[in-house]
Amino acid sequence: MTAVHAKPGEPVRPGAVLLEVSGRPLIALPGAVPIYRDLKPGAHGEDIGQFQRALQSLGYDTGGDTAGEFGSGTKTALTRLYAKLGFDHPVTGTDDEARLKAAEQAVDTAQRQVDLLKSQIAAASSATSGAATAPDGRPAAGPKEAVGGESLDTQLRYARKTLVSAQSDRARLVETTGPMLPVSEAVFLPAFPAQVTAFSAKVGDPVKAPLITLSTGELGxxxxxxxxxxxxxxxxxxxxxxxxxxxxxxxxxxxxxxxxxxxxxxxxxxxxxxxxxxxxxxxxxxxxxxxxxxxxxxxxxxxxxxxxTAASSGADVLVVPLSAVSTGADGKASVVKVAQDPGGPPTARVDVVAGLAGGGFVQVTPVRTGELAPGDRVMVSEK
Missing domain, CATH: 2.40.30.170 (Efflux pump adaptor protein, beta barrel domain)
Structure with a gap:
């Protein structure tokens, strides 16, 4: 990892560069479907449509491209995004660049041949139409005829076919080459702002998966x-x-x-x-x-x-530990009150009505008023 641009806990916005690996960015983009392939010119699919919508949401127009088709407008928008972020846009490869250059040269060569033949025909047509004769006394070749070969018109027709074929080859290459989005340079997140939860490496460390962990939306x-x-x-x-x-x-x-x-x-x-x-x-x-x-x-x-808090009494109430309440065979709840007066009986059973419970305590109301009061001791276990 060569650079870190996002810190744990800080909000991540759409279009932000999270980190760099070997000088190349990892860009956060809006989208529900994770990127699973390189997005290249000429490609079709819902993932292309998602990428186009992400570009548009960031203010980069994809031109007249059909939704889900990676065309020239999408290439232009991608190029503008990378330029804004300060990086060279990735391309489909040096081999494609060489093929495109060769296709351009083929078109130029074919076009020059067409232009040459057209000029020769024009020159021949403007020549005088006198009764010219060849040295052996036979009539000379006509202005659009080639001596010992095809006429200039025929050559021009074939040259034009060659030009059209070269232009078609070039168009196909232009359509499928150029700016692209590698799978390694983008992460689509379903919601923003997002947060970086953790990095598995620091600057200078070798990259290992998972390099970065992000969370989206608010925690619940x-x-x-x-x-x-x-x-x-x-x-x-x-x-x-x-x-x-x-x-x-x-x-x-x-x-x-x-x-x-x-x-x-x-x-x-x-x-x-x-x-x-x-x-x-x-x-x-x-x-x-x-x-x-x-x-x-x-x-x-x-x-x-x-x-x-499932329920509340709304006011101060008398409570005892849950373990202090027992239920008899008659279904009535009671507590055992421990005498505080040394001269009185050691214990007394007090019938109660149990109420709300929580935190290890239960609300009790003595059936006979005055039999249980705040501060009274109750038995929670017997030895």
């Missing part, structure tokens, strides 16, 4: 949750997003909740957020989160922990 967060957890979520719910093992955090909102499907244990990113990822083949629902602020490139690919 994806999680896979068990159906029971996903059922609690609705689009628009607020979410706290925290990078695992880091103090970086932000907020966002639930964008969508997918239908539960069988999880692929080999799929990347299946461990997800608060829901976890379950075993292979378990039903999981995909949840998409939209961050409230644009996430930087250092967030890309990181594991995050999600905290979703």
């Amino acid at each position: 967060v994806t999680s896979r949750m068990t159906p029971d957890r996903a059922a609690l979520l609705k689009p628009g719910m607020p979410v706290e997003i925290e990078v695992t093992g880091s103090d970086r955090h932000t907020t966002g909102k639930v964008a969508s909740v997918g239908e539960p499907t069988a999880a692929d244990p080999a799929a990347e990113g299946t461990p997800g957020g608060a829901g976890g990822a379950g075993g292979g083949g378990a039903l999981m629902a995909q949840v998409l989160i939209t961050p409230d602020t644009v996430l930087g490139p250092d967030w890309a690919g990181r594991d995050v922990q999600l905290t979703v």
Whole structure:
């Protein structure tokens, strides 16, 4: 790699040069389909049409070229793009240049022969039409006749055919040679601005794939949750997003909740957020989160922990640890209150109505008012 023009985290605009390899540029262009072949004059296809649209979006007119056909207008636009970027435009090859030069010479030679014959015919026609005779007394050749050969008119007819053939050969070469876009000098990106995520080499290092990694559009967060957890979520719910093992955090909102499907244990990113990822083949629902602020490139690919507020009590409530609540055979929930008064009973069972749960705690309301109050101790396990 001989030069770097784009830095990780900085926005990449259409038409920008990302880097150079052996002095040749890698250009970012708008388009959904990756470039998979050299784009050459005379070529046809949807990839040519995509390239033409990219040139036009950057302000380079492709002239009268038919969409999807690499013609002279596209060659001119490509040449202007490279000139603007400060690079010589690539061509189809030195062999093609030599063939084109030979074709030009063939046209010039044929044209000179036609012009010569036309001048000879004109000179012969202007000669006097007297009763000229040859030295042996026979009539001399006519003004458009060649002595001992074809007439000048016949020679001119063949010369014109040769000229037309040479011009046709030259036109075919012009149509299929000249400025081109090599597959190694362009990357099509579906959305802008894009960002450089990483380089695999630095200036002076040998090139190895992948040389550059880019991301397009804004980063989002994806999680896979068990159906029971996903059922609690609705689009628009607020979410706290925290990078695992880091103090970086932000907020966002639930964008969508997918239908539960069988999880692929080999799929990347299946461990997800608060829901976890379950075993292979378990039903999981995909949840998409939209961050409230644009996430930087250092967030890309990181594991995050999600905290979703599925519901709120709206006011201060009495809560106990989840493990403190038990359900009896009659289906009633209760907690065991530990006495604070040494003279009273050591424990007392208090019937409660459980409410919202979150963060390891659950809201409880004593069935009989006053049996449980803030500060009371409750049993979370028995030995």
